[in-house]
Amino acid sequence: MPKKQKHKRAQSSSDAKKRAQSSDATPGTSMSRPALLAAAVCAVAAVVLRSARLARPEVMPQRLTRTMRVRHARRTVPCATTSVCGARPCDRVVIDDWLPPAEIDALRDIARRGAAAADAAAAAGGPTIIDINSGFVMAPGARLVNLYQAKSKRKPFGGEDYELYRSVIRRLKAEVEAAFPRASALYFTAPTFLTRLSGENATWEASEPHDEYYQWHVDRENTPHYEFSGLLYLSDYDEDFEGGLFTYDDGSVVEPRRGRLNMFASGAENKHRVTQVTAGQRLTLSFWFACDPAYEFRDFLDGQAHARYRS
Numbered sequence: 617m618p619k620k621q622k623h624k625r626a627q628s629s630s631d632a633k634k635r636a637q638s639s640d641a642t643p644g645t646s647m648s649r650p651a652l653l654a655a656a657v658c659a660v661a662a663v664v665l666r667s668a669r670l671a672r673p674e675v676m677p678q679r680l681t682r683t684m685r686v687r688h689a690r691r692t693v694p695c696a697t698t699s700v701c702g703a704r705p706c707d708r709v710v711i712d713d714w715l716p717p718a719e720i721d722a723l724r725d726i727a728r729r730g731a732a733a734a735d736a737a738a739a740a741g742g743p744t745i746i747d748i749n750s751g752f753v754m755a756p757g758a759r760l761v762n763l764y765q766a767k768s769k770r771k772p773f774g775g776e777d778y779e780l781y782r783s784v785i786r787r788l789k790a791e792v793e794a795a796f797p798r799a800s801a802l803y804f805t806a807p808t809f810l811t812r813l814s815g816e817n818a819t820w821e822a823s824e825p826h827d828e829y830y831q832w833h834v835d836r837e838n839t840p841h842y843e844f845s846g847l848l849y850l851s852d853y854d855e856d857f858e859g860g861l862f863t864y865d866d867g868s869v870v871e872p873r874r875g876r877l878n879m880f881a882s883g884a885e886n887k888h889r890v891t892q893v894t895a896g897q898r899l900t901l902s903f904w905f906a907c908d909p910a911y912e913f914r915d916f917l918d919g920q921a922h923a924r925y926r927s
């Protein structure tokens with residue numbers, strides 16, 4: 617070891633000894649008590665600041681692109697109408713990376729298996745709507761298929777699929793209740809869908825009034841007991857598909873991104889539509905919550921059409 621360096625080491629070890637002997641030093645450290653206290657105060661302040669930053673919602677950008685990653689973006693929107701729920705926020709909230717990629721892939725696979733039931737008869741383009749509860753799959757040009765009444769003995773979904781679906785819905789409920797705090801509970805309601813919007817048939821065109829995804833609409837005007845709407849995107853804008861932007865009528869846009877949870881109050885303040893998908897496939901899980909317990913959909917994977925809600 618070069619002399620100079622040796623000296624430096626020896627010097628610093630004797631310094632350390634001196635510091636340890638000093639009455640101001642904390643046993644086992646080379647820091648004085650005041651310095652240690654200052655460091656602890658700084659560390660606590662950093663944690664407090666960080667959690668304050670995390671607790672503060674971000675403001676939703678006018679166009680939330682796929683590559684932006686928001687932790688909890690909110691736009692405050694005044695309510696356009698009152699509802700049976702009474703006072704509640706009418707905001708729009710987006711949370712990214714809400715579900716881990718493995719669960720997104722599993723939901724994508726459920727959608728793929730469900731949609732396959734209609735594919736033989738359907739034109740590839742347009743929306744395919746899969747109602748996991750009743751088993752109905754609806755696609756343009758195809759007759760209505762019921763997955764649970766199909767002649768084939770092979771059921772499209774198994775126990776693990778249902779378990780995942782139920783668990784996702786349970787977590788969604790907690791998230792919607794946290795995003796839109798109200799005095800009383802919310803109830804998961806029907807219908808709920810996995811939807812595939814396909815751009816693969818260039819000749820397919822949206823037409824009034826049934827292709828409502830592509831038309832301006834208010835969810836509560838279509839289904840009066842909807843209080844809060846939610847969409848969990850299972851595919852990436854510009855990667856998995858083209859077109860397919862979620863657009864509010866005030867011009868703000870949400871680009872779908874895998875794992876992006878898009879929630880909003882279902883009234884006229886949040887009129888929206890989806891622009892036509894022009895290539896690829898766009899997959900979404902859509903769900904709604906009511907505030908009237910009579911519309912609660914308890915055992916929602918019972919294969920029954922949702923003529924009755926509470927089981």
Ligand SMILES: O=C(O)CCC(=O)C(=O)O
Pocket residue numbers: 829835847861862888889890900902
């Ligand atoms: O898929 C979307 O982004 C929106 C779908 C929608 O508007 C609806 O299901 O009511």
Ligand SMILES: [Fe+2]
Pocket residue numbers: 833834835888
């Ligand atoms: Fe909608």
